[in-house]
Amino acid sequence: MKTVIIGTNHAGIAAANTLLDNYPDQEIVMIDRNSNLSYLGCGTALWVGRQIDGYEGLFYTNEEEFIHKGARIHMETAVDKIDFNGKKVYATDRDGKEIVEDYDKLILATGSRPIIPNIPGKDLEGLHFLKLFQEGQEVDKDLSRPEVETVAVIGAGYIGVEIAEAARRRGKNVLLFDAESTSLASYYDEEFAKLMDKNLEDNGIELHFGELATAYEGDKRVERLVTDKGSYDVDMVINAIGFTANAALGADDLETFRNGAYLVDNHQQTSNPDVYAVGDCATIYSNALQDTTYIALASNAVRSGIVAGHNIGGTVVDAIGVQGSNGISIFGLDLVSTGLSVKAADKFGIEVLSTEFEDLQKPAFIKENNEMVKIKIVYEKGSRRIVGAQLASRQDMSGTIHMFSLAIQEKLTIDKLKLLDIFFLPHFNQPYNYITVAALKAE
Numbered sequence: 130m131k132t133v134i135i136g137t138n139h140a141g142i143a144a145a146n147t148l149l150d151n152y153p154d155q156e157i158v159m160i161d162r163n164s165n166l167s168y169l170g171c172g173t174a175l176w177v178g179r180q181i182d183g184y185e186g187l188f189y190t191n192e193e194e195f196i197h198k199g200a201r202i203h204m205e206t207a208v209d210k211i212d213f214n215g216k217k218v219y220a221t222d223r224d225g226k227e228i229v230e231d232y233d234k235l236i237l238a239t240g241s242r243p244i245i246p247n248i249p250g251k252d253l254e255g256l257h258f259l260k261l262f263q264e265g266q267e268v269d270k271d272l273s274r275p276e277v278e279t280v281a282v283i284g285a286g287y288i289g290v291e292i293a294e295a296a297r298r299r300g301k302n303v304l305l306f307d308a309e310s311t312s313l314a315s316y317y318d319e320e321f322a323k324l325m326d327k328n329l330e331d332n333g334i335e336l337h338f339g340e341l342a343t344a345y346e347g348d349k350r351v352e353r354l355v356t357d358k359g360s361y362d363v364d365m366v367i368n369a370i371g372f373t374a375n376a377a378l379g380a381d382d383l384e385t386f387r388n389g390a391y392l393v394d395n396h397q398q399t400s401n402p403d404v405y406a407v408g409d410c411a412t413i414y415s416n417a418l419q420d421t422t423y424i425a426l427a428s429n430a431v432r433s434g435i436v437a438g439h440n441i442g443g444t445v446v447d448a449i450g451v452q453g454s455n456g457i458s459i460f461g462l463d464l465v466s467t468g469l470s471v472k473a474a475d476k477f478g479i480e481v482l483s484t485e486f487e488d489l490q491k492p493a494f495i496k497e498n499n500e501m502v503k504i505k506i507v508y509e510k511g512s513r514r515i516v517g518a519q520l521a522s523r524q525d526m527s528g529t530i531h532m533f534s535l536a537i538q539e540k541l542t543i544d545k546l547k548l549l550d551i552f553f554l555p556h557f558n559q560p561y562n563y564i565t566v567a568a569l570k571a572e
């Protein structure tokens with residue numbers, strides 16, 4: 130059987146490796162218009178901010194590995210059209226030559242692309258987006274120019290906050306804009322987002338929230354950013370206002386979600402049984418929402434690629450849904466969340482209650498490495514099942530959010546959490562630790 134995979138980044142790679150490592154009878158063809166693959170975008174802010182030596186370690190595989198495994202791979206080759214009835218993919222390679230690949234099964238792993246602010250001045254130099262490795266290189270080059278003193282970042286979501294920190298670490302004046310009233314508004318309730326806002330301000334980043342960019346101004350290169358509240362002299366602008374699914378290739382032939390992403394079932398199959406979609410170009414099931422949604426994360430891209438690979442290979446594997454777990458670490462402040470915030474639950478019409486607590490991670494007699502932790506647990510009013518959790522600390526709490534991710538997945542109630550067996554050792558936590566106390570406080 131021959132499977133063609135369009136898109137060879139995190140989702141396409143996971144699907145290809147699953148097929149190549151487990152199903153030797155499979156013929157695999159991979160196609161991507163980019164010149165590189167497996168780049169960890171999450172590392173861009175780290176190397177641009179000089180927190181890691183360079184970008185070399187941010188690629189975890191390469192073209193040769195797939196050739197070695199027996200795949201055929203066309204890089205710098207853009208798919209222009211798919212004939213879903215004739216089961217053929219039409220592409221153009223780097224020399225302008227047409228490539229035609231027929232398929233038995235097709236995997237769409239075409240990912241996402243940045244949303245472009247629809248405002249005047251879009252053709253000026255000095256305007257950046259941050260999706261591809263090449264775009265990270267451009268941002269890094271611009272930041273290296275001494276005449277670039279002031280940087281505007283539009284969008285205070287994950288990318289915007291991370292790249293604002295990076296530009297600040299490079300000694301630039303940084304203005305961070307967002308349409309919402311706080312940073313990270315899609316992921317955290319206000320009392321958590323405001324911790325990040327203060328952290329950003331304490332590190333010299335100028336916040337402009339509830340402010341919408343209306344124009345880029347300048348001669349050849351951007352010189353001013355105009356918003357609905359003012360006009361700011363800037364030397365470069367980084368746009369980070371979200372991603373949209375790259376689903377144009379199948380939009381006329383496959384069922385799509387309200388945001389244009391390919392609708393898939395729990396085998397990653399689209400409305401065409403021979404066509405699968407994975408990663409940022411596809412929908413995903415949220416266990417918190419108990420509904421189909423869209424969450425563009427590498428963690429989801431990898432898992433959906435694995436599910437598609439096994440189902441095509443012949444092993445029935447059901448996707449188990451996700452919670453949208455995510456985390457961010459900025460100037461030493463860590464925020465992690467999973468499932469729904471109260472604000473997100475309200476937006477989706479889910480009636481919830483919440484319980485909060487804040488305490489030192491360990492007993493006060495532990496003087497070293499003992500930071501405050503703030504926790505909020507969100508649970509559904511009727512069922513009392515946990516639907517979300519948020520944590521903030523200068524200490525690593527990723528293990529805790531993984532536990533809450535499982536709790537949401539398994540529909541654990543807040544009442545079941547109250548007496549959960551959580552070990553005590555003063556080196557690690559308190560006898561009454563913050564999870565237990567927050568749960569015990571729940572009404």
Ligand SMILES: Cc1cc2nc3c(=O)[nH]c(=O)nc-3n(C[C@H](O)[C@H](O)[C@H](O)COP(=O)(O)OP(=O)(O)OC[C@H]3O[C@@H](n4cnc5c(N)ncnc54)[C@H](O)[C@@H]3O)c2cc1C
Nearest residue numbers: 136138139140162170171208240241408409425426427428
């Ligand atoms: C700066 C940044 C930081 C991030 N940090 C994190 C993080 O910390 N944690 C996290 O979970 N997620 C993070 N993400 C999100 C994560 O990178 C994406 O969710 C992930 O890349 C999705 O993988 P994908 O393979 O589905 O899509 P993509 O990575 O978008 O890859 C799609 C591929 O398809 C190719 N393609 C598209 N159309 C065609 C066509 N017509 N012909 C040929 N090839 C085509 C593209 O060239 C691309 O290589 C970050 C993203 C960015 C930009």
Ligand SMILES: NC(=O)C1=CN([C@@H]2O[C@H](COP(=O)(O)OP(=O)(O)OC[C@H]3O[C@@H](n4cnc5c(N)ncnc54)[C@H](O)[C@@H]3O)[C@@H](O)[C@H]2O)C=CC1
Nearest residue numbers: 284285286287288289307308309369370371372425455456
């Ligand atoms: N640590 C992590 O897990 C990371 C995850 N990612 C993922 O990559 C994807 C893309 O990240 P982002 O681009 O940061 O998207 P995002 O959705 O996280 O943030 C977009 C931000 O732009 C704001 N915005 C939207 N339109 C605007 C406008 N016209 N003017 C001003 N602000 C506007 C929104 O309010 C939002 O805060 C997301 O799915 C994100 O989860 C990215 C980086 C790190």
